[in-house]
Amino acid sequence: MTALSALIRRDIRIALRVGGGALIGVLFFLTVVVLMPFAIGPDLALLSRLGPAILWLGALLASLLTLDRLFMADHEDGSLDLITMSRTPLELACAAKALAHWLAAGLPLIVATPVLGLLLNLDMVATAAVALTLLAGTPALTFTGMIGAALAVTLHRGGLLMAVLVLPLSIPVLIFGVAASQAVIVGPMTFGAPFSILCALSLVSLVVGPFAAAASLRHGLD
Amino acid sequence: MTLIDLANPTRFLALTARVLPWLAAATVILLAIGLYQSAYAPDDYQQGATVKIMFIHVPNAWLSMFVWGVMSIASLGTLVWRHPLADVAAKAAAPIGAAFTFLALLTGSLWGRPMWGTYWEWDARLTSVLILFLMYLGLMALWRAVDDPSRAARAAAVLTLVGAINLPIIKFSVDWWNTLHQPASVMRMGGSALDKSFLIPLLVMAIAFTLLFVTLHLAAMRNEILRRRVRSLQMMQASRVAFSSAGSREGSASNEVGAA
Amino acid sequence: MRLAGHGLRCVRGGREVFAGLDFAAVSGEALAVMGRNGSGKTSLLRLIAGLLVPAGGTIALDGGDGELTLPEQCHYLGHRDALKPALSVAENLAFWADFLGGERFEAIESLAKVGLDHATHLPAAFLSAGQRRRLSLARLLTVRRPVWLLDEPTTALDVAGQDMFAGLMRTHLAAGGMIIAATHAPLGVDSRELRIGGAA
Numbered sequence: 001m002t003a004l005s006a007l008i009r010r011d012i013r014i015a016l017r018v019g020g021g022a023l024i025g026v027l028f029f030l031t032v033v034v035l036m037p038f039a040i041g042p043d044l045a046l047l048s049r050l051g052p053a054i055l056w057l058g059a060l061l062a063s064l065l066t067l068d069r070l071f072m073a074d075h076e077d078g079s080l081d082l083i084t085m086s087r088t089p090l091e092l093a094c095a096a097k098a099l100a101h102w103l104a105a106g107l108p109l110i111v112a113t114p115v116l117g118l119l120l121n122l123d124m125v126a127t128a129a130v131a132l133t134l135l136a137g138t139p140a141l142t143f144t145g146m147i148g149a150a151l152a153v154t155l156h157r158g159g160l161l162m163a164v165l166v167l168p169l170s171i172p173v174l175i176f177g178v179a180a181s182q183a184v185i186v187g188p189m190t191f192g193a194p195f196s197i198l199c200a201l202s203l204v205s206l207v208v209g210p211f212a213a214a215a216s217l218r219h220g221l222d
Numbered sequence: 223m224t225l226i227d228l229a230n231p232t233r234f235l236a237l238t239a240r241v242l243p244w245l246a247a248a249t250v251i252l253l254a255i256g257l258y259q260s261a262y263a264p265d266d267y268q269q270g271a272t273v274k275i276m277f278i279h280v281p282n283a284w285l286s287m288f289v290w291g292v293m294s295i296a297s298l299g300t301l302v303w304r305h306p307l308a309d310v311a312a313k314a315a316a317p318i319g320a321a322f323t324f325l326a327l328l329t330g331s332l333w334g335r336p337m338w339g340t341y342w343e344w345d346a347r348l349t350s351v352l353i354l355f356l357m358y359l360g361l362m363a364l365w366r367a368v369d370d371p372s373r374a375a376r377a378a379a380v381l382t383l384v385g386a387i388n389l390p391i392i393k394f395s396v397d398w399w400n401t402l403h404q405p406a407s408v409m410r411m412g413g414s415a416l417d418k419s420f421l422i423p424l425l426v427m428a429i430a431f432t433l434l435f436v437t438l439h440l441a442a443m444r445n446e447i448l449r450r451r452v453r454s455l456q457m458m459q460a461s462r463v464a465f466s467s468a469g470s471r472e473g474s475a476s477n478e479v480g481a482a
Numbered sequence: 483m484r485l486a487g488h489g490l491r492c493v494r495g496g497r498e499v500f501a502g503l504d505f506a507a508v509s510g511e512a513l514a515v516m517g518r519n520g521s522g523k524t525s526l527l528r529l530i531a532g533l534l535v536p537a538g539g540t541i542a543l544d545g546g547d548g549e550l551t552l553p554e555q556c557h558y559l560g561h562r563d564a565l566k567p568a569l570s571v572a573e574n575l576a577f578w579a580d581f582l583g584g585e586r587f588e589a590i591e592s593l594a595k596v597g598l599d600h601a602t603h604l605p606a607a608f609l610s611a612g613q614r615r616r617l618s619l620a621r622l623l624t625v626r627r628p629v630w631l632l633d634e635p636t637t638a639l640d641v642a643g644q645d646m647f648a649g650l651m652r653t654h655l656a657a658g659g660m661i662i663a664a665t666h667a668p669l670g671v672d673s674r675e676l677r678i679g680g681a682a
Binding site: 018023024027030031034037038042044047118119121 | 331340341342343344349352353356359360363366367369399400
């Protein structure tokens with residue numbers, strides 16, 4: 001346990017220090033959301049109808065694009081070799097790294113959601129619904145995206161290739177996340193059904209993500 | 223006193239240590255006068271008491287642009303004149319400018335609330351300020367992303383100047399975009415000309431806020447200079463440790479480097 | 483304790499690096515792996531560390547901790563120092579102590595042994611290449627592992643640093659440890675030579 005908490009604390013610390021990328025994700029989220037009205041137009045009624053979709057898209061892109069270097073940095077400085085050799089199972093180490101990333105880069109997105117909800121004319125209930133679905137759904141994004149980050153190490157390619165690999169995998173999360181928030185705002189569906197599926201997706205990815213990432217890292221060793 | 227005299231950080235620190243208390247006192251006095259006058263300014267016949275937000279909002283909005291101007295001059299100082307304190311000035315100004323811009327947004331949205339019925343309207347003026355705010359945040363992120371300040375300085379200077387050229391273009395585009403979608407902007411300041419009872423407190427507040435910026439900026443520059451000194455002292459300490467532990471033969475470092 | 487490999491074959495990127503390689507080392511012994519560039523010195527160390535999968539042959543450790551796999555009983559010191567520039571010297575070492583199962587108080591002692599005890603609170607970004615190498619040597623002292631796998635360990639170390647490191651290796655060997663080092667230069671401790679790659 002000390003090993004895993006040490007890994008989580010280290011990754012969060014690095015993300016928050018000078019040169020860390022935690023807050024750039026939030027800035028990206030903010031910028032993407034602010035760009036949308038320039039494409040759609042400043043019609044508040046329209047924006048509030050599209051609001052949940054815009055916020056979800058922004059959060060999706062922000063959380064996946066910051067994942068790029070999840071394993072790459074450790075690979076480049078040799079830390080990944082030592083992590084692989086250690087007594088801590090690689091699957092658990094991967095899960096710890098993803099958790100640290102979610103805490104440092106995913107959670108701030110949810111904290112920023114109410115401000116962005118204001119810009120998109122969402123009322124209190126709608127904003128709360130989007131924030132809640134993001135809270136339940138972003139772990140799924142991080143833990144699925146982690147597979148792409150591990151593949152990026154294997155392939156020695158990051159950036160866009162990773163996004164192309166991972167974005168299709170995140171479609172279900174997007175569907176049910178937006179559906180649950182829309183259910184609160186316009187109905188007619190109930191909030192419970194899509195939200196439960198969203199939580200289920202997160203739980204599944206919590207299990208599958210670390211195993212797939214660890215397998216990919218093991219095969220990518222050289 | 224010329225800019226050349228200020229080039230020496232030690233002289234800058236000594237000078238600002240003497241000037242800062244006076245500046246701070248002047249800021250406090252002017253702010254007190256300005257706030258008093260704003261509080262006793264008459265209510266607007268249309269907007270009522272909410273018009274008083276203007277006395278805070280307008281100085282902040284003015285400073286949000288003024289600070290970018292200051293940073294642009296400092297960036298020219300970095301790139302063209304290579305003034306040693308220019309990048310210190312640019313770096314110290316960015317968070318302060320972002321804070322003023324944020325306050326302009328906040329007061330603007332509070333002011334808009336009774337008129338629009340929402341806290342945010344994609345009004346041309348506010349939207350431009352929002353983009354300015356994003357650019358400030360991006361600039362701060364750039365400063366934070368690189369550990370070595372002298373390396374970050376040139377990149378930040380280029381970005382600042384590009385921003386300065388782009389800001390009018392952005393403002394024009396946003397205005398155009400906005401009129402395309404909604405012909406009349408809601409926020410007008412009580413007719414075309416301001417009454418004298420509004421104008422004087424507004425001017426006092428604008429000067430007070432500008433002084434506030436100068437005070438904060440000089441203090442932040444002092445902090446930045448000291449921070450860089452701590453940094454170089456640390457680097458010196460790191461290398462001295464190597465000397466003491468390595469004895470006299472430090473320097474004949476690496477032997478054969480060969481990859482297997 | 484005896485570490486032995488039999489008939490090892492290594493293929494990387496479709497190219498056979500070596501084949502039919504045998505080696506053995508016992509407690510208290512240092513094995514210096516010599517050979518020209520590209521002969522597979524690093525690959526051999528990474529095979530032992532479990533970071534590469536052999537295309538053929540076996541590696542076995544007799545007399546170690548039966549509960550643990552071979553890589554879990556090894557320290558691997560590669561070309562890269564596994565340090566984070568944003569963290570301080572002490573934080574870097576404390577992380578590896580916690581993660582690999584060492585004691586933090588030993589971390590402070592080992593920083594003194596490698597001559598970095600006055601730099602503990604400084605960011606690792608300020609360290610020179612030689613100091614970074616010293617910091618990663620401190621990791622070997624903080625966390626106990628019987629087998630040290632060292633890849634060009636003395637690169638970037640100055641003469642005094644090499645003397646210090648030779649002392650550390652002697653202590654490790656005297657305590658029953660084992661060292662397998664890929665090197666071009668003399669290790670600085672009594673070692674047996676393992677030449678791979680044949681004639682160039």
